[in-house]
Amino acid sequence: METMRDRFAPVMARLLDEDPRVAVVLAEIGKDAFEKTAHAHPDRVINVGIREQLLVGAGAGLALTGLRPVVHTFASFLVERPFEQIKLDFGHQDMGGVLVSAAASFDWPEGGFTHMSPGDVALLDTLDDWAVHVPGHPDEAETLLRHAVAPNTGSDGKAYVRLSTQGNAEAMPVDGEHFLTVREGARGVVVAVGPLLDQVLAATEGLEVTVLYATTVRPFDGAGLRRAAGAATADVVLVEPYLTGTSVAAANDALVDVPHRVLGLGVGRRELRRYGRVDEHVRAHGLDAGSLRERISRFLG
Amino acid sequence: MTTTTERTYAYADLPRLMGRMTGDEKHGPAATSTLDALWVLYDRVLRVTPERVDDPARDRFLLSKGHGPMAYYAVLAAKGFLPVDWLDGFGSYDSPLGHHPDRVLVPGAEIGSGSLGHGLPLAVGTALGLRAQGLTDPKVWVLVGDAEMDEGSNHEALAYAGPAGLEQLHTLVIDNASASYSRPGGIATRFEAAGWSASTVDGRDHAALYEAFTAPHPGRPHVVVARVEPKDHAGEPE
Numbered sequence: 001m002e003t004m005r006d007r008f009a010p011v012m013a014r015l016l017d018e019d020p021r022v023a024v025v026l027a028e029i030g031k032d033a034f035e036k037t038a039h040a041h042p043d044r045v046i047n048v049g050i051r052e053q054l055l056v057g058a059g060a061g062l063a064l065t066g067l068r069p070v071v072h073t074f075a076s077f078l079v080e081r082p083f084e085q086i087k088l089d090f091g092h093q094d095m096g097g098v099l100v101s102a103a104a105s106f107d108w109p110e111g112g113f114t115h116m117s118p119g120d121v122a123l124l125d126t127l128d129d130w131a132v133h134v135p136g137h138p139d140e141a142e143t144l145l146r147h148a149v150a151p152n153t154g155s156d157g158k159a160y161v162r163l164s165t166q167g168n169a170e171a172m173p174v175d176g177e178h179f180l181t182v183r184e185g186a187r188g189v190v191v192a193v194g195p196l197l198d199q200v201l202a203a204t205e206g207l208e209v210t211v212l213y214a215t216t217v218r219p220f221d222g223a224g225l226r227r228a229a230g231a232a233t234a235d236v237v238l239v240e241p242y243l244t245g246t247s248v249a250a251a252n253d254a255l256v257d258v259p260h261r262v263l264g265l266g267v268g269r270r271e272l273r274r275y276g277r278v279d280e281h282v283r284a285h286g287l288d289a290g291s292l293r294e295r296i297s298r299f300l301g
Numbered sequence: 302m303t304t305t306t307e308r309t310y311a312y313a314d315l316p317r318l319m320g321r322m323t324g325d326e327k328h329g330p331a332a333t334s335t336l337d338a339l340w341v342l343y344d345r346v347l348r349v350t351p352e353r354v355d356d357p358a359r360d361r362f363l364l365s366k367g368h369g370p371m372a373y374y375a376v377l378a379a380k381g382f383l384p385v386d387w388l389d390g391f392g393s394y395d396s397p398l399g400h401h402p403d404r405v406l407v408p409g410a411e412i413g414s415g416s417l418g419h420g421l422p423l424a425v426g427t428a429l430g431l432r433a434q435g436l437t438d439p440k441v442w443v444l445v446g447d448a449e450m451d452e453g454s455n456h457e458a459l460a461y462a463g464p465a466g467l468e469q470l471h472t473l474v475i476d477n478a479s480a481s482y483s484r485p486g487g488i489a490t491r492f493e494a495a496g497w498s499a500s501t502v503d504g505r506d507h508a509a510l511y512e513a514f515t516a517p518h519p520g521r522p523h524v525v526v527a528r529v530e531p532k533d534h535a536g537e538p539e
Contacts, residue, residue, distance in 0.1 A: 043433035051458075054454065054458050058423075058425045062433070066357065
Protein backbone atom coordinates (compact mmCIF):
# COMPACT_ATOMS: atom_id res chain seq x y z
CA MET A 1 0.00 0.00 0.00
CA GLU A 2 1.27 3.48 -0.85
CA THR A 3 2.29 5.53 2.17
CA MET A 4 2.19 9.27 2.65
CA ARG A 5 5.97 9.29 2.44
CA ASP A 6 5.86 7.45 -0.91
CA ARG A 7 3.85 10.43 -2.13
CA PHE A 8 6.24 13.03 -0.72
CA ALA A 9 9.06 12.82 -3.29
CA PRO A 10 6.80 12.77 -6.39
CA VAL A 11 4.82 15.75 -5.10
CA MET A 12 8.02 17.64 -4.36
CA ALA A 13 9.36 16.77 -7.83
CA ARG A 14 6.36 18.49 -9.37
CA LEU A 15 6.59 21.48 -7.00
CA LEU A 16 10.30 21.86 -7.87
CA ASP A 17 9.36 21.86 -11.57
CA GLU A 18 6.55 24.35 -11.07
CA ASP A 19 8.20 26.88 -8.77
CA PRO A 20 11.84 28.03 -8.92
CA ARG A 21 11.56 29.21 -5.30
CA VAL A 22 11.12 25.70 -3.93
CA ALA A 23 14.10 23.77 -2.55
CA VAL A 24 14.32 20.45 -0.68
CA VAL A 25 16.86 19.86 2.10
CA LEU A 26 17.60 16.35 3.35
CA ALA A 27 19.94 14.75 5.88
CA GLU A 28 20.50 11.35 4.20
CA ILE A 29 17.10 10.03 5.31
CA GLY A 30 14.78 9.82 2.32
CA LYS A 31 17.45 10.69 -0.27
CA ASP A 32 16.92 7.62 -2.47
CA ALA A 33 13.41 8.75 -3.39
CA PHE A 34 14.88 12.06 -4.60
CA GLU A 35 17.63 10.58 -6.79
CA LYS A 36 16.01 11.40 -10.14
CA THR A 37 14.70 14.76 -8.95
CA ALA A 38 18.15 15.72 -7.71
CA HIS A 39 19.52 15.20 -11.23
CA ALA A 40 16.89 17.54 -12.63
CA HIS A 41 17.42 20.16 -9.92
CA PRO A 42 20.94 19.66 -8.54
CA ASP A 43 21.03 23.04 -6.80
CA ARG A 44 17.60 22.77 -5.22
CA VAL A 45 17.68 19.21 -3.91
CA ILE A 46 20.33 19.37 -1.19
CA ASN A 47 21.53 16.52 1.01
CA VAL A 48 23.72 17.80 3.87
CA GLY A 49 24.64 14.40 5.27
CA ILE A 50 23.83 13.25 8.79
CA ARG A 51 23.81 16.80 10.16
CA GLU A 52 20.48 17.87 11.56
CA GLN A 53 21.52 21.23 13.00
CA LEU A 54 22.88 22.10 9.56
CA LEU A 55 19.73 20.66 7.94
CA VAL A 56 17.53 23.21 9.66
CA GLY A 57 20.06 26.05 9.70
CA ALA A 58 20.85 25.69 6.00
CA GLY A 59 17.13 25.45 5.24
CA ALA A 60 16.61 28.79 6.95
CA GLY A 61 19.64 30.17 5.10
CA LEU A 62 17.94 29.29 1.80
CA ALA A 63 14.92 31.24 3.01
CA LEU A 64 17.17 34.25 3.72
CA THR A 65 17.87 34.36 -0.02
CA GLY A 66 14.19 34.19 -0.93
CA LEU A 67 13.77 30.45 -1.52
CA ARG A 68 10.99 28.30 -0.01
CA PRO A 69 12.80 25.46 1.82
CA VAL A 70 11.15 22.10 2.41
CA VAL A 71 13.17 20.31 5.09
CA HIS A 72 12.72 16.59 5.66
CA THR A 73 13.79 13.83 8.01
CA PHE A 74 12.31 11.69 10.80
CA ALA A 75 10.33 13.73 13.34
CA SER A 76 12.73 13.03 16.19
CA PHE A 77 15.67 14.40 14.18
CA LEU A 78 13.71 17.24 12.57
CA VAL A 79 11.87 18.77 15.52
CA GLU A 80 13.44 17.44 18.70
CA ARG A 81 17.18 17.30 18.04
CA PRO A 82 17.57 20.69 16.28
CA PHE A 83 14.75 22.42 18.16
CA GLU A 84 16.72 25.58 18.87
CA GLN A 85 17.48 25.89 15.15
CA ILE A 86 13.74 25.85 14.50
CA LYS A 87 13.14 28.42 17.22
CA LEU A 88 15.92 30.80 16.15
CA ASP A 89 16.83 30.15 12.50
CA PHE A 90 13.21 30.25 11.36
CA GLY A 91 11.33 31.96 14.21
CA HIS A 92 13.74 34.60 15.46
CA GLN A 93 15.13 35.28 11.96
CA ASP A 94 11.54 35.81 10.83
CA MET A 95 11.91 33.31 7.97
CA GLY A 96 9.34 30.94 6.50
CA GLY A 97 9.77 27.29 5.64
CA VAL A 98 8.14 23.89 5.56
CA LEU A 99 9.21 21.01 7.80
CA VAL A 100 8.05 17.58 6.62
CA SER A 101 8.57 14.69 9.02
CA ALA A 102 8.24 10.94 8.78
CA ALA A 103 8.05 8.11 11.35
CA ALA A 104 5.56 10.01 13.57
CA SER A 105 4.90 8.70 17.11
CA PHE A 106 5.66 5.01 16.53
CA ASP A 107 5.63 4.15 12.83
CA TRP A 108 8.67 1.90 13.32
CA PRO A 109 8.19 0.18 16.67
CA GLU A 110 10.99 -2.30 15.97
CA GLY A 111 13.31 0.71 15.94
CA GLY A 112 12.44 1.64 19.50
CA PHE A 113 12.10 4.95 21.33
CA THR A 114 14.99 6.74 19.54
CA HIS A 115 12.85 6.84 16.41
CA MET A 116 9.59 7.83 18.07
CA SER A 117 8.49 11.44 18.36
CA PRO A 118 5.16 11.73 20.15
CA GLY A 119 6.15 15.18 21.48
CA ASP A 120 6.79 16.98 18.17
CA VAL A 121 3.50 18.89 17.97
CA ALA A 122 3.61 19.83 21.66
CA LEU A 123 7.14 21.18 21.18
CA LEU A 124 6.08 23.31 18.20
CA ASP A 125 3.26 24.63 20.40
CA THR A 126 5.89 26.46 22.45
CA LEU A 127 6.68 28.53 19.35
CA ASP A 128 4.65 31.18 17.56
CA ASP A 129 2.81 30.79 14.33
CA TRP A 130 3.62 27.30 13.04
CA ALA A 131 0.85 25.70 11.01
CA VAL A 132 0.63 21.98 11.78
CA HIS A 133 -0.79 19.50 9.28
CA VAL A 134 -1.46 15.87 10.20
CA PRO A 135 -2.79 14.05 7.14
CA GLY A 136 -4.54 10.71 7.45
CA HIS A 137 -4.15 9.47 3.86
CA PRO A 138 -1.60 9.88 1.03
CA ASP A 139 -4.06 11.99 -0.99
CA GLU A 140 -4.52 14.29 1.99
CA ALA A 141 -0.76 14.42 2.42
CA GLU A 142 -0.45 15.65 -1.17
CA THR A 143 -3.13 18.32 -0.67
CA LEU A 144 -1.61 19.52 2.59
CA LEU A 145 1.95 19.50 1.24
CA ARG A 146 0.85 21.66 -1.67
CA HIS A 147 -1.06 23.91 0.71
CA ALA A 148 1.98 24.27 2.97
CA VAL A 149 4.47 24.94 0.18
CA ALA A 150 1.93 27.04 -1.77
CA PRO A 151 3.89 27.47 -4.99
CA ASN A 152 3.56 30.77 -6.81
CA THR A 153 1.43 32.35 -4.12
CA GLY A 154 4.34 33.96 -2.35
CA SER A 155 3.45 32.18 0.88
CA ASP A 156 6.21 32.67 3.39
CA GLY A 157 4.61 31.03 6.40
CA LYS A 158 5.99 28.37 8.68
CA ALA A 159 4.39 24.95 8.36
CA TYR A 160 4.96 21.46 9.72
CA VAL A 161 3.61 18.44 7.85
CA ARG A 162 3.59 15.21 9.87
CA LEU A 163 3.63 12.16 7.60
CA SER A 164 2.85 8.70 8.97
CA THR A 165 2.56 5.14 7.76
CA GLN A 166 -0.66 4.94 9.78
CA GLY A 167 -3.84 6.21 8.25
CA ASN A 168 -7.38 5.75 7.05
CA ALA A 169 -8.82 3.71 4.18
CA GLU A 170 -10.43 6.65 2.40
CA ALA A 171 -9.21 10.18 1.76
CA MET A 172 -11.29 13.14 2.88
CA PRO A 173 -11.64 16.53 1.11
CA VAL A 174 -9.31 18.43 3.47
CA ASP A 175 -8.49 22.09 2.82
CA GLY A 176 -5.52 22.91 5.06
CA GLU A 177 -7.62 25.02 7.42
CA HIS A 178 -10.92 23.62 8.65
CA PHE A 179 -12.18 20.59 10.59
CA LEU A 180 -14.64 18.44 8.64
CA THR A 181 -17.90 17.18 10.10
CA VAL A 182 -17.98 13.44 9.46
CA ARG A 183 -20.86 12.45 11.67
CA GLU A 184 -23.42 14.34 13.75
CA GLY A 185 -24.90 13.46 17.15
CA ALA A 186 -26.20 15.29 20.22
CA ARG A 187 -24.20 13.72 23.07
CA GLY A 188 -20.83 15.31 22.49
CA VAL A 189 -18.06 16.07 20.02
CA VAL A 190 -15.13 13.78 19.22
CA VAL A 191 -12.27 15.35 17.28
CA ALA A 192 -10.31 12.70 15.40
CA VAL A 193 -6.87 13.84 14.24
CA GLY A 194 -5.36 12.52 11.00
CA PRO A 195 -4.53 8.79 11.00
CA LEU A 196 -6.94 8.01 13.85
CA LEU A 197 -10.22 8.76 12.03
CA ASP A 198 -11.07 5.17 11.13
CA GLN A 199 -10.45 4.02 14.73
CA VAL A 200 -12.62 6.86 16.05
CA LEU A 201 -15.46 6.15 13.62
CA ALA A 202 -15.45 2.50 14.64
CA ALA A 203 -15.22 3.42 18.32
CA THR A 204 -18.15 5.86 18.24
CA GLU A 205 -20.52 3.77 16.10
CA GLY A 206 -24.00 4.22 17.62
CA LEU A 207 -22.81 6.59 20.39
CA GLU A 208 -24.72 9.56 18.91
CA VAL A 209 -21.74 11.91 18.96
CA THR A 210 -20.53 14.41 16.42
CA VAL A 211 -17.22 13.39 14.88
CA LEU A 212 -15.00 16.15 13.53
CA TYR A 213 -12.00 15.25 11.38
CA ALA A 214 -8.94 17.43 11.93
CA THR A 215 -5.92 17.31 9.63
CA THR A 216 -4.80 20.89 10.26
CA VAL A 217 -4.52 21.27 14.03
CA ARG A 218 -2.60 24.59 14.12
CA PRO A 219 -4.09 27.02 13.80
CA PHE A 220 -6.78 25.14 15.71
CA ASP A 221 -10.21 25.45 14.11
CA GLY A 222 -11.83 26.89 17.23
CA ALA A 223 -14.82 28.23 15.32
CA GLY A 224 -15.49 24.75 13.91
CA LEU A 225 -15.32 23.20 17.37
CA ARG A 226 -17.58 25.91 18.88
CA ARG A 227 -20.16 25.34 16.14
CA ALA A 228 -20.16 21.59 16.68
CA ALA A 229 -20.26 21.91 20.47
CA GLY A 230 -23.11 24.40 20.22
CA ALA A 231 -25.17 22.06 18.07
CA ALA A 232 -24.41 19.03 20.27
CA THR A 233 -23.14 19.14 23.86
CA ALA A 234 -19.93 20.87 24.92
CA ASP A 235 -18.43 17.57 26.03
CA VAL A 236 -15.35 17.29 23.82
CA VAL A 237 -12.96 14.39 23.28
CA LEU A 238 -9.72 14.97 21.39
CA VAL A 239 -8.16 11.85 19.87
CA GLU A 240 -4.63 12.71 18.73
CA PRO A 241 -1.89 10.49 17.26
CA TYR A 242 0.79 12.29 19.28
CA LEU A 243 1.23 13.20 22.95
CA THR A 244 -1.95 12.96 25.05
CA GLY A 245 -3.55 16.33 25.70
CA THR A 246 -1.54 18.28 23.13
CA SER A 247 -4.61 20.21 21.94
CA VAL A 248 -6.57 20.36 25.21
CA ALA A 249 -5.52 23.96 25.84
CA ALA A 250 -6.53 24.96 22.31
CA ALA A 251 -9.95 23.33 22.76
CA ASN A 252 -10.40 25.03 26.15
CA ASP A 253 -9.50 28.39 24.61
CA ALA A 254 -12.04 27.82 21.83
CA LEU A 255 -14.78 27.07 24.38
CA VAL A 256 -13.87 29.72 26.94
CA ASP A 257 -17.31 31.34 26.75
CA VAL A 258 -19.35 28.17 27.31
CA PRO A 259 -19.38 25.62 30.11
CA HIS A 260 -17.53 22.60 28.72
CA ARG A 261 -15.57 19.47 29.48
CA VAL A 262 -12.56 18.26 27.50
CA LEU A 263 -10.90 14.84 27.49
CA GLY A 264 -7.57 14.45 25.74
CA LEU A 265 -6.61 11.04 24.38
CA GLY A 266 -3.37 10.28 22.60
CA VAL A 267 0.05 8.74 22.98
CA GLY A 268 1.11 8.25 26.59
CA ARG A 269 4.01 10.18 28.07
CA ARG A 270 5.64 7.19 29.73
CA GLU A 271 8.22 5.37 27.63
CA LEU A 272 6.81 1.96 26.71
CA ARG A 273 10.17 0.18 26.17
CA ARG A 274 8.59 -2.23 23.72
CA TYR A 275 9.35 -3.09 20.10
CA GLY A 276 6.81 -5.07 18.08
CA ARG A 277 4.15 -3.92 15.63
CA VAL A 278 2.25 -0.67 15.13
CA ASP A 279 -1.10 -2.22 16.09
CA GLU A 280 0.43 -3.40 19.36
CA HIS A 281 1.53 0.13 20.17
CA VAL A 282 -1.86 1.56 19.15
CA ARG A 283 -3.44 -0.81 21.66
CA ALA A 284 -0.84 -0.11 24.36
CA HIS A 285 -1.68 3.59 24.19
CA GLY A 286 -5.42 2.86 24.26
CA LEU A 287 -5.98 4.20 20.75
CA ASP A 288 -7.59 1.12 19.21
CA ALA A 289 -11.33 1.25 18.56
CA GLY A 290 -12.26 -0.91 21.57
CA SER A 291 -10.22 1.10 24.10
CA LEU A 292 -11.38 4.39 22.61
CA ARG A 293 -15.04 3.34 22.79
CA GLU A 294 -14.68 2.46 26.45
CA ARG A 295 -12.88 5.67 27.38
CA ILE A 296 -15.19 7.92 25.35
CA SER A 297 -18.33 6.23 26.72
CA ARG A 298 -17.11 6.61 30.29
CA PHE A 299 -16.44 10.32 29.72
CA LEU A 300 -19.84 10.96 28.15
CA GLY A 301 -21.53 9.15 31.05
CA MET B 302 36.67 63.41 -2.81
CA THR B 303 32.99 64.27 -3.21
CA THR B 304 31.49 66.76 -0.85
CA THR B 305 28.24 65.83 0.85
CA THR B 306 26.28 67.38 3.65
CA GLU B 307 26.47 64.08 5.52
CA ARG B 308 29.48 63.43 7.63
CA THR B 309 31.68 60.55 6.62
CA TYR B 310 33.42 58.52 9.24
CA ALA B 311 36.87 57.02 9.26
CA TYR B 312 38.49 54.26 11.25
CA ALA B 313 39.74 56.85 13.76
CA ASP B 314 36.13 57.76 14.58
CA LEU B 315 35.16 54.25 15.70
CA PRO B 316 36.32 54.50 19.35
CA ARG B 317 34.18 57.61 19.78
CA LEU B 318 31.18 55.88 18.16
CA MET B 319 31.66 52.89 20.45
CA GLY B 320 31.93 55.31 23.36
CA ARG B 321 28.34 56.40 22.70
CA MET B 322 27.34 52.83 23.67
CA THR B 323 29.86 52.11 26.41
CA GLY B 324 30.22 55.58 27.97
CA ASP B 325 33.99 55.46 27.55
CA GLU B 326 36.20 55.96 24.52
CA LYS B 327 38.81 53.58 25.88
CA HIS B 328 37.98 49.93 25.21
CA GLY B 329 39.67 46.73 26.24
CA PRO B 330 40.74 44.07 23.75
CA ALA B 331 37.55 42.03 24.24
CA ALA B 332 35.29 44.86 23.07
CA THR B 333 37.44 45.62 20.04
CA SER B 334 38.47 42.08 19.05
CA THR B 335 36.33 42.28 15.90
CA LEU B 336 36.80 45.96 15.17
CA ASP B 337 39.69 45.93 12.71
CA ALA B 338 38.45 42.97 10.72
CA LEU B 339 34.94 44.46 10.54
CA TRP B 340 36.28 47.80 9.41
CA VAL B 341 38.43 46.32 6.64
CA LEU B 342 35.50 44.20 5.44
CA TYR B 343 32.96 47.02 5.33
CA ASP B 344 35.43 49.64 4.14
CA ARG B 345 37.20 47.73 1.39
CA VAL B 346 35.80 44.25 0.74
CA LEU B 347 32.03 43.85 1.04
CA ARG B 348 29.98 45.04 -1.89
CA VAL B 349 27.04 46.25 0.14
CA THR B 350 25.83 49.75 0.95
CA PRO B 351 22.82 51.14 2.83
CA GLU B 352 21.09 51.53 -0.53
CA ARG B 353 21.70 47.87 -1.43
CA VAL B 354 20.49 46.06 1.70
CA ASP B 355 17.68 44.42 -0.33
CA ASP B 356 19.70 43.87 -3.52
CA PRO B 357 19.76 40.12 -4.24
CA ALA B 358 23.26 40.54 -5.69
CA ARG B 359 24.80 42.19 -2.60
CA ASP B 360 27.53 40.54 -0.57
CA ARG B 361 26.26 39.18 2.75
CA PHE B 362 27.92 39.59 6.12
CA LEU B 363 26.50 37.44 8.91
CA LEU B 364 27.63 38.23 12.45
CA SER B 365 27.38 34.87 14.17
CA LYS B 366 29.26 35.81 17.33
CA GLY B 367 26.62 38.28 18.50
CA HIS B 368 28.18 38.95 21.89
CA GLY B 369 29.80 42.35 22.31
CA PRO B 370 28.30 43.90 19.16
CA MET B 371 29.42 47.48 19.87
CA ALA B 372 32.13 47.33 17.23
CA TYR B 373 29.61 45.98 14.71
CA TYR B 374 27.07 48.72 15.43
CA ALA B 375 29.80 51.35 15.29
CA VAL B 376 30.91 50.15 11.85
CA LEU B 377 27.29 49.95 10.58
CA ALA B 378 26.70 53.50 11.85
CA ALA B 379 29.96 54.76 10.35
CA LYS B 380 28.98 53.32 7.00
CA GLY B 381 25.47 54.82 7.11
CA PHE B 382 23.41 51.64 7.62
CA LEU B 383 21.93 53.02 10.82
CA PRO B 384 21.72 56.55 12.30
CA VAL B 385 24.59 57.41 14.63
CA ASP B 386 22.01 58.72 17.12
CA TRP B 387 20.77 55.16 17.68
CA LEU B 388 24.03 54.26 19.39
CA ASP B 389 23.14 56.32 22.48
CA GLY B 390 20.25 54.09 23.52
CA PHE B 391 22.23 50.84 23.27
CA GLY B 392 20.49 48.05 25.19
CA SER B 393 17.51 50.16 26.30
CA TYR B 394 13.87 49.14 25.89
CA ASP B 395 13.20 51.57 23.06
CA SER B 396 16.47 50.93 21.22
CA PRO B 397 16.71 48.61 18.21
CA LEU B 398 20.31 47.94 19.26
CA GLY B 399 20.55 45.17 21.87
CA HIS B 400 23.48 43.35 23.36
CA HIS B 401 22.81 40.76 20.67
CA PRO B 402 21.74 42.06 17.24
CA ASP B 403 18.29 41.37 15.77
CA ARG B 404 18.06 41.41 11.98
CA VAL B 405 14.43 42.49 12.15
CA LEU B 406 15.42 45.63 14.07
CA VAL B 407 18.85 46.57 12.70
CA PRO B 408 19.15 47.83 9.10
CA GLY B 409 21.98 46.02 7.36
CA ALA B 410 22.11 43.11 9.84
CA GLU B 411 21.67 39.94 7.79
CA ILE B 412 20.91 37.74 10.82
CA GLY B 413 20.02 37.99 14.46
CA SER B 414 22.54 36.26 16.70
CA GLY B 415 23.45 35.68 20.31
CA SER B 416 23.09 31.93 20.63
CA LEU B 417 26.42 30.65 19.37
CA GLY B 418 26.77 28.28 16.44
CA HIS B 419 23.90 29.45 14.24
CA GLY B 420 25.65 31.75 11.79
CA LEU B 421 27.79 29.26 9.89
CA PRO B 422 24.89 26.90 9.05
CA LEU B 423 22.80 29.91 8.02
CA ALA B 424 25.69 31.10 5.87
CA VAL B 425 25.94 27.67 4.21
CA GLY B 426 22.23 27.89 3.36
CA THR B 427 22.67 31.44 2.10
CA ALA B 428 25.50 30.38 -0.21
CA LEU B 429 23.44 27.43 -1.45
CA GLY B 430 20.41 29.67 -2.02
CA LEU B 431 22.40 32.21 -4.01
CA ARG B 432 23.95 29.48 -6.15
CA ALA B 433 20.54 27.91 -6.79
CA GLN B 434 19.34 31.24 -8.16
CA GLY B 435 22.35 31.68 -10.43
CA LEU B 436 23.75 34.43 -8.19
CA THR B 437 27.33 33.14 -8.21
CA ASP B 438 29.00 36.53 -7.86
CA PRO B 439 27.89 37.66 -4.37
CA LYS B 440 30.08 36.50 -1.52
CA VAL B 441 28.86 35.32 1.85
CA TRP B 442 30.87 36.15 4.96
CA VAL B 443 30.23 34.88 8.47
CA LEU B 444 32.10 36.01 11.57
CA VAL B 445 32.58 33.50 14.40
CA GLY B 446 34.68 33.53 17.55
CA ASP B 447 37.35 30.96 18.32
CA ALA B 448 35.41 29.69 21.36
CA GLU B 449 32.24 29.64 19.28
CA MET B 450 33.93 26.92 17.25
CA ASP B 451 33.30 24.67 20.28
CA GLU B 452 29.69 24.40 19.06
CA GLY B 453 29.10 21.20 17.07
CA SER B 454 26.80 22.93 14.62
CA ASN B 455 29.84 24.75 13.22
CA HIS B 456 31.55 21.43 12.66
CA GLU B 457 28.50 20.17 10.75
CA ALA B 458 28.61 23.25 8.55
CA LEU B 459 32.34 23.38 7.82
CA ALA B 460 32.59 19.63 7.22
CA TYR B 461 29.81 19.94 4.62
CA ALA B 462 30.87 23.22 2.96
CA GLY B 463 34.36 22.06 2.03
CA PRO B 464 33.45 18.89 0.15
CA ALA B 465 30.42 20.69 -1.32
CA GLY B 466 32.81 23.25 -2.82
CA LEU B 467 30.94 26.33 -1.65
CA GLU B 468 33.34 28.86 -3.15
CA GLN B 469 31.09 31.80 -2.28
CA LEU B 470 31.35 31.04 1.43
CA HIS B 471 33.86 32.80 3.68
CA THR B 472 34.36 32.38 7.41
CA LEU B 473 36.17 34.95 9.52
CA VAL B 474 37.30 33.50 12.85
CA ILE B 475 38.25 36.15 15.42
CA ASP B 476 40.75 34.25 17.55
CA ASN B 477 41.29 35.87 20.93
CA ALA B 478 42.20 32.53 22.52
CA SER B 479 39.01 32.45 24.53
CA ALA B 480 38.25 28.74 24.14
CA SER B 481 38.94 26.82 27.36
CA TYR B 482 40.10 23.76 25.44
CA SER B 483 41.99 24.24 22.21
CA ARG B 484 45.26 23.54 20.47
CA PRO B 485 47.44 26.13 18.75
CA GLY B 486 46.47 26.34 15.09
CA GLY B 487 43.64 23.92 15.67
CA ILE B 488 40.99 26.04 14.04
CA ALA B 489 42.69 26.55 10.68
CA THR B 490 43.70 22.88 10.65
CA ARG B 491 40.10 21.78 11.08
CA PHE B 492 38.94 23.90 8.16
CA GLU B 493 41.83 22.77 5.99
CA ALA B 494 41.10 19.13 6.76
CA ALA B 495 37.59 19.74 5.43
CA GLY B 496 38.94 21.15 2.18
CA TRP B 497 38.82 24.87 2.87
CA SER B 498 41.41 27.39 1.81
CA ALA B 499 42.81 29.00 4.99
CA SER B 500 44.80 32.07 5.99
CA THR B 501 45.91 33.03 9.47
CA VAL B 502 46.77 36.68 9.99
CA ASP B 503 47.28 39.40 12.58
CA GLY B 504 43.78 40.65 13.28
CA ARG B 505 45.03 44.21 13.87
CA ASP B 506 46.96 44.47 10.59
CA HIS B 507 44.65 46.04 8.01
CA ALA B 508 46.87 45.28 5.03
CA ALA B 509 47.27 41.64 6.05
CA LEU B 510 43.53 41.31 6.68
CA TYR B 511 42.73 42.78 3.29
CA GLU B 512 45.15 40.45 1.56
CA ALA B 513 43.66 37.41 3.35
CA PHE B 514 40.10 38.54 2.66
CA THR B 515 40.74 38.90 -1.06
CA ALA B 516 42.95 35.88 -1.65
CA PRO B 517 41.63 33.72 -4.52
CA HIS B 518 40.33 30.28 -3.55
CA PRO B 519 38.85 28.67 -6.68
CA GLY B 520 36.40 25.86 -6.02
CA ARG B 521 36.74 26.02 -2.26
CA PRO B 522 35.35 28.02 0.66
CA HIS B 523 37.83 30.24 2.46
CA VAL B 524 38.54 30.85 6.13
CA VAL B 525 40.51 33.72 7.60
CA VAL B 526 41.68 33.25 11.18
CA ALA B 527 42.35 36.72 12.59
CA ARG B 528 44.46 36.54 15.73
CA VAL B 529 44.06 39.29 18.31
CA GLU B 530 45.13 39.81 21.93
CA PRO B 531 43.97 37.00 24.26
CA LYS B 532 40.69 37.75 25.93
CA ASP B 533 40.93 39.31 29.39
CA HIS B 534 39.57 36.70 31.78
CA ALA B 535 38.57 39.25 34.43
CA GLY B 536 35.11 37.74 34.54
CA GLU B 537 33.25 40.79 33.23
CA PRO B 538 30.31 40.00 30.97
CA GLU B 539 31.14 41.03 27.45
